[in-house]
Amino acid sequence: MLKQSRFLAITAAALALSLGAVNAASAAAPDAQPPAGPGMMGGPGGHDGHKMEMRMKKELDKLHGQLNLNADQEKLWQSALETMKQNHAAMRQSHEQMRAQMQTVKQQPILDLNAMYAAHQKIEQQNAQLRDQTSAAWLNFYNALNDQQKTTVSTALKQRFAKMEARREHWGEHRGMQGGASAANP
Template sequence: MNTLITIRTPHTINTINTIRNLRRSAVMSLVSAVAAASLVLASAPANAQALPANPIGDTSNANGASEARPQAIDIRQLHDTLNLTATQEVQWQAALDAMRNSHAAAKMNADQMQVSMQRLIDQPVLDLNAIHAAHMKAAQADALLPEQSSKTWLVFYSGLNNDQKKVFSDALRPQLAFVAHHAARPFDPRTGL
């Protein structure tokens, strides 16, 4: 049985580690540059998402300061409180369906973007034009989704009487106040920014 024994001196180990670190550094720099370019080129409204609930026990912001996030709206409780008519119930269900479809389509687009990006970054030489085109395609696919959902909710809201609008407004107000207070600092759960 022939075995090959490689003797590595401290010099060769340092050289190998230096080469590995340089490769990692170069790759991370390129990835950072591409990510920064993508963020600059992306339009925020096309990728806007609702603020997610904090993980249990985590109420800190980026600066480490504690802040209170409003509780998520209990959609079932809101539905029961509104005492909807038959026509309003149809509009409610249409709004919920549009919201669910929009969310599902956005998730599917994100999955397709992830597969596309993986295929593109597996190439020996990155094609930044193709990466940018894939990003723009995903942004365009997602651009109309919030608008479709918003239109159905606006139709529903316009069909409510004044008492129902007050109940709906009171349920939504804490969420909107939180967004208004933190409009310049969106939160992305994937990056923590």
């Protein structure tokens, strides 16, 4: 009985991962919305993703103007910005590859969950490396700043964190109200 329940749990987990991979891949389809902005590192974004991308660009431009960078710092800023853009584009491409693979796999009469899982893991590992590269580039830039510049960056980040928290609370309240409304109207 224990072996059977373990087998069922493993099968359910594999199926859940596969469905998650299919959903993630189909969300990145060309006819779906484009991925979110450069700092969001992929995923469906649509109009909100575009707005988020524009908002992030505006925030980065504002921060850049406040920092009064010297020539060496400016090179590091540009390098981090370019790394971020290139890695984001690479992650978009990997999502597209996953979507194409899922389209092929869906045509098979029997799904190969092992292959689907392996493909998903490979892309996740590649994307993790890209995120690490981007983080390293920004940390390299940040470490070259003086204390006053780091304070400016810290203040901007704290403001961004506060906005994110306010949005999270807003959506939590919104979902709570929806849950209550749907419970009242079965």
